[in-house]
Amino acid sequence: MQQILEAIQAGASGDELSNIALPDTYRAAYVRRQDVAMFEGLESADKDPRKSLHIGDVARPEIAPDEAVVAVMASSINFNTVWTSIFEPLPTFGFLDRLGKESAWGKRHALDYHVVGSDAAGVVLRVGSAVRNWKPGDRVTVHCNYVDDQDPSAHNDSMHASNQRIWGFETNFGGLADLTIVKANQLMPKPSHLTWEESAVNALCNSTSYRMLVSDNGARMKQGDTVLIWGATGGIGGYATQYVLNGGGIPVGVVSSPAKAALLNELGVEAVIDRRAENYRFWSDEHTQDEGEWRRFGKKVRSLVGDDADIVFEHVGRQTMGASVFACRRGGTLVSCAATSGYMVEFDNRHFWMKLKKLIGSHFANYSEAWQANRLVDMGRIQPLLSAVYPLEGVGEASLKIHRNEHEGKIGILCLAPTEGLGIDNPEKRALIGEDKITLFRRHGG
Ligand code: NAP
Numbered sequence: 001m002q003q004i005l006e007a008i009q010a011g012a013s014g015d016e017l018s019n020i021a022l023p024d025t026y027r028a029a030y031v032r033r034q035d036v037a038m039f040e041g042l043e044s045a046d047k048d049p050r051k052s053l054h055i056g057d058v059a060r061p062e063i064a065p066d067e068a069v070v071a072v073m074a075s076s077i078n079f080n081t082v083w084t085s086i087f088e089p090l091p092t093f094g095f096l097d098r099l100g101k102e103s104a105w106g107k108r109h110a111l112d113y114h115v116v117g118s119d120a121a122g123v124v125l126r127v128g129s130a131v132r133n134w135k136p137g138d139r140v141t142v143h144c145n146y147v148d149d150q151d152p153s154a155h156n157d158s159m160h161a162s163n164q165r166i167w168g169f170e171t172n173f174g175g176l177a178d179l180t181i182v183k184a185n186q187l188m189p190k191p192s193h194l195t196w197e198e199s200a201v202n203a204l205c206n207s208t209s210y211r212m213l214v215s216d217n218g219a220r221m222k223q224g225d226t227v228l229i230w231g232a233t234g235g236i237g238g239y240a241t242q243y244v245l246n247g248g249g250i251p252v253g254v255v256s257s258p259a260k261a262a263l264l265n266e267l268g269v270e271a272v273i274d275r276r277a278e279n280y281r282f283w284s285d286e287h288t289q290d291e292g293e294w295r296r297f298g299k300k301v302r303s304l305v306g307d308d309a310d311i312v313f314e315h316v317g318r319q320t321m322g323a324s325v326f327a328c329r330r331g332g333t334l335v336s337c338a339a340t341s342g343y344m345v346e347f348d349n350r351h352f353w354m355k356l357k358k359l360i361g362s363h364f365a366n367y368s369e370a371w372q373a374n375r376l377v378d379m380g381r382i383q384p385l386l387s388a389v390y391p392l393e394g395v396g397e398a399s400l401k402i403h404r405n406e407h408e409g410k411i412g413i414l415c416l417a418p419t420e421g422l423g424i425d426n427p428e429k430r431a432l433i434g435e436d437k438i439t440l441f442r443r444h445g446g
Contacts, residue, residue: 001026001178004071005140014137014202017125022069025057029395029423031084036091042140049085049403058115061173061181065130066107066149068184068391073196073423076119077395078204078235079340082403083115084169084267085396088392089343092116092348095170102148102163107173115188117176118168121190121198121423122416131184139190139370139425142176142182143203143370144169149185157217158366161204166364174394175200185367191378193430197412198384198438201376202239205385205410207365209239210373212313212335214247216361217369219335223248226311227302228327229314232269233260233408236337238385238441239373240313246381250305260408263444271304273297282323289346294324294326296343301327311335318342330355337362380433385409387445389420409441 003020020186039047082362084092084211092114100110120197124134134140146165147154147398154161168174173181183324190199212218221227227244231237232253244251245268253264253272261272282295284290301309308329316322317339325347334357340346352359365373376382387409392396398411424430430438 001416004125005230007416008071008073008416009422012137013024014135017123017136017239017248018406022060022125022179026177026179027055027392028058028115029053029055029117029243030058030113030115031236033089033090033091033093040087044086044088045404046088047088047403049082049399052085052087052229052295053116053396053399055393055395058075058113058177061108063126063128063181065128067125067128068124068131068134070122070142070174070180070182071122071125072120072122072177073343073417074121074181074200075117075413075415076120076201076204076400077411077413078396079338079350079402080118080166080169080394081116081176084105084114085399086403091141092169097163099165099171111172115172115174115177116168116179117174118166118201119202120175120180120415122180124187125179127184134187138187139423140187141199141203141373142167142175142180142186143188143207143365143367144168145186145364145367145370146183147185155310157330158174159217159363162163178392182344187206188374189378190423190425191374192426193380193424194384194438195421195432196417197389197414197420198386199423201384201410201412202382202385203370203374204364205372206375206377206382208362209236210376211365211369212236212337212362213243214218215309215365215369219333221247221249221311221344221362225249225310226252226305226307227311227313228252228254228324229313230254230320230324232272233263235385235410236315237313238409239382241267242382245269250377252301252305252309253335259444263408263441266440273300273304280323282319289322291326291348294323297323298327308332309381312423315339316341317384318345322439323343323348325357326351328357331357333358333360335360335362380429380437383437383440385441387413387441389414408445416418
């Protein structure tokens with residue numbers, strides 16, 4: 001790997017990279033099948049990713065004709081790695097076993113270890129015989145939509161494909177490693193003005209927020225729409241906030257500390273709710289929601305922007321769904337992609353049907369949406385949310401921070417990249433976009 005890293009740093013050509021032998025094993029972050037019961041009986045909050053995520057050498061698999069081997073310079077932690085590491089809502093080995101039964105190539109994934117990670121920025125080292133658009137030496141980012149292009153159901157919106165998967169969560173050989181194996185149709189050009197770690201944090205969260213708000217498949221936000229964004233400085237929330245500002249919408253950002261509120265202000269958001277300071281208690285006990293608290297929240301939104309929310313950007317789930325449905329305006333749209341606080345959600349259906357609201361389920365993004373979202377990063381219109389950087393050995397620690405909601409934006413992970421700050425190919429473009437804009441979250445994260 002050292003030889004590969006040195007070649008990349010020296011700007012080696014694709015041919016030169018092709019001539020360097022790939023190692024039989026590579027360093028990766030993984031969970032083990034033998035550990036899936038290790039947290040049994042513990043509360044979710046007490047499950048510690050540092051205990052289940054291991055760093056060590058794993059065997060490099062052969063690539064299929066439609067795949068590529070990428071040298072991963074940097075990756076990032078997504079919430080799905082937290083889920084995998086605490087084996088909730090279920091261990092991911094079931095996904096790998098199912099994939100293993102689908103085809104001879106799928107069989108490679110059904111192992112007793114699961115290499116995790118659903119983001120990467122790096123350099124293509126090898127491509128399979130059927131790959132046409134990419135070659136060794138290409139500097140890329142990787143999106144996580146993993147689809148079988150011989151499945152007819154994958155050819156309208158590939159997120160509707162019957163066997164659609166998330167790479168590094170529902171497949172093996174993910175991005176938190178020195179090498180990764182991906183389908184060629186997961187590759188996108190690396191934004192030329194960003195460092196490796198800045199390039200690595202965007203694809204999963206940015207594409208998800210793009211589909212939820214901008215794409216025809218999502219809420220189709222338009223100028224003047226008021227958009228209520230939960231977790232507005234978090235991974236998907238931070239990109240959602242930028243889309244609303246860029247698209248002429250009016251964001252109402254919900255966060256949980258004065259520091260996060262200040263960060264939102266700096267990003268250009270005027271209407272900010274500190275949910276902790278306001279002390280909302282949407283659930284009075286485990287089984288009962290408090291409509292008075294929904295009303296107090298709705299009133300707060302109206303007091304800030306003069307109206308109810310046209311769109312609610314939902315991903316918190318059980319804790320907030322009742323309030324979200326209430327705070328959405330008559331005829332408005334809620335778009336949901338997750339349920340961090342619990343997936344059995346409850347809301348008062350009368351507020352939903354009597355006021356003709358719409359609820360859209362959304363999940364990651366198809367290749368076209370991911371490409372559009374990546375293009376906006378490349379043009380400097382969407383900024384990376386990198387707030388902290390850890391080495392690969394720190395994957396457990398970084399996952400714990402996200403599990404405990406002690407972070408802002410995105411945490412980047414250095415894989416092959418020896419230090420932060422490398423990989424900028426176009427410093428002039430970076431200067432034009434502005435260092436201050438690009439590094440806002442990083443400066444905030446310290
Ligand atoms: P994140 O960086 O941890 O951000 C989540 C934010 O939610 C936090 O910043 C927090 O903001 C807020 N939050 C957490 N608990 C809350 C509660 N009880 N009430 C109100 N707000 C709360 O995570 P992320 O990367 O944005 O992901 C968020 C969720 O989306 C995760 O469940 C993830 O798995 C899911 N996701 C799904 C997809 C998909 O394709 N379906 C893609 C990406 C992410 P404050 O504390 O500041 O309020």
